[in-house]
Amino acid sequence: RDFVVPSRMHPGEFYALPQSPQTFKQLLMVAGYDRYYQIVKCFRDEDLRADRQPEFTQVDCEMSFITQDDILEVFGGMIQHVFREVKGIDIGEIPLMPYSEAIRLYGSDKPDIRFGMTFTELNDVAQGKGFKVFDSVELVVGINAKGCAKCTRKQLDELTDFVKRPQIGAKGLVYVKYNEDGTFKSSVDKFFSQEDLKQWADKMQAEPGDLLLILAGKADKTRKQLSELRLEMGNRLGLRNPSEYKVLWITDFPLLEWDEETNRWYAMHHPFTAPKPEDVEKLRTRQGEVRANAYDLVINGVEIGGGSIRIHNRDLQEQIFEILGFTKEEAQKQFGFLMGAFEYGAPPHGGIAFGFDRLCAVLAGQDSIRDFIAFPKNNAGRDVMIDAPDTISNEQLEELHLAVKVPVRKE
Structure with missing residues (x-):
């Protein structure tokens, strides 16, 4: 879920704080930028756990004219460098494990292989x-x-x-x-x-x-x-030694997953992830067998980051939106700016983002990212330093054209 911000200048309309710079960095690739790198703040209104915070930091990248192997080489090399410089450890070559093997052998797409x-x-x-x-x-x-x-x-x-x-x-x-x-x-x-x-x-x-x-x-x-x-x-049994590190890439994720409750397909990563080229034909009849051109980096059973090769073709992007249950009007309203950009000759592109806070926690042998954020939120999503969130004045509400309806708590 997005954190939303009401617009004073446009009554009844809202901004959404970025969950990631995904569509923006893709637009940069369409615009002709060859490489994009950013350390970026992201915001997600989700249930909190030890490894999640509503505000977190990503090491983010997007690159044009690249393949999955290129990204794994660049960012695998970065992780090797980090371990050498920070921990004095040579982690060696980072192995690849297909999603299907991870599930079959470990029951998880982020297996701890220590x-x-x-x-x-x-x-x-x-x-x-x-x-x-x-x-x-x-x-x-x-x-x-x-x-x-x-x-x-x-x-x-x-x-x-x-x-x-x-x-x-x-x-x-x-x-x-x-x-x-x-x-x-x-x-x-x-x-x-x-x-x-x-x-x-x-x-x-x-x-x-x-x-x-x-x-x-x-x-x-x-x-x-x-x-x-x-x-x-x-x-x-003491087999999960925090001072021992096992790193691997998980690849070949399913592109889509079926939800029995809503009776529809959902994107396992996000709707801009490209399918494996050899699986595109299966989108018509065997959607559950389509593999994504996606990859996650896992360290000691913790997902540190993930990314994918992106869709850069309007027809394929529209097909994915249709499978996900978007009407043409909904897709155009939410993502028309991106699909329109694809018509100008978008280059093949892909990227990845690492959770900086998670990476720091793993390097320090800790489970909670809260200890690696200066002013973290607690389990209730509150900033206890400045006691936020808090109410605002009636004047501010009027200025924002808002009325607040607080749900009645059941005794």
Whole structure:
């Protein structure tokens, strides 16, 4: 959501503080500028978390006549330079991981690769044995916690309670202990034989002394739940060392994602992201299979920045707006200035933006960006130094042609 500012000179009309300089920097490329770089303030009226603030700083870039590889080389090089100069660390070449692989192995598009514990799908060895919890679901998937078979019942109950928290939403947790004597102890012993459990262990490359943790349910939701459990295990086992850094690029995101509630497509990044050239034809009939020419930089499980190659063709941009549910009139009213500019021969262009506050936090081994902003907002979105937001006088309201209607709080 935008922060909006009423216009005194134009009654009933509003400015929106920039969530990013996205369309403006694209217009600069159309105007003939070859490169644009800026350290820019951005504003987003969103729910606050440790890694989000309503006002934040971006290191922003847009470049003409470039490819994805060019941007990854330039900004990957910048991150390598930052680590050498600030931390005295050579992080080496930054690997690339396709989005589909990140989701399959880690259940997240910003995986923390400081430790293993990758996902193993178990449908073929866990279903069809009479255990309805597994037989009735789309996905059975697990992780192998090396050397954790000696976990106590209390510790296993804590893990079960963790995944059943409302924020995570799993209905339960299945565990299998691979004992040192080669036998198995499981929470589902009465449904599965020792031979069955050995199949699971073999598929998960488990050894005596390991602990298998398994969730089941709808594929997307279950992967997200297991991702949270994996990170929790990483914390408990001390595998997420804040002084160790693992950097990677995530590429080949889906261009679009379907929302069941609103029954429509949404842009996974933003509506100006170009599809992969080889996937453009799929926009007509198989929109869910279209990959974006987009990329994110991830450090230690934190998304530091992201960008894409942009659409520079009016027809393609109009097609994307139509898929996203814009009428021609709506698209023209909101983005006509950009589509009109495309008619003058826009160059192929792309860019990226890094969250400066997040990068500083990661370099310092901290989770919250609040400690890296001079006057941050609290969890309620308030600036406690100057006690903002606050009311304004009736004179100011009249000058802005505004009337305020405060909702009645329910007791």
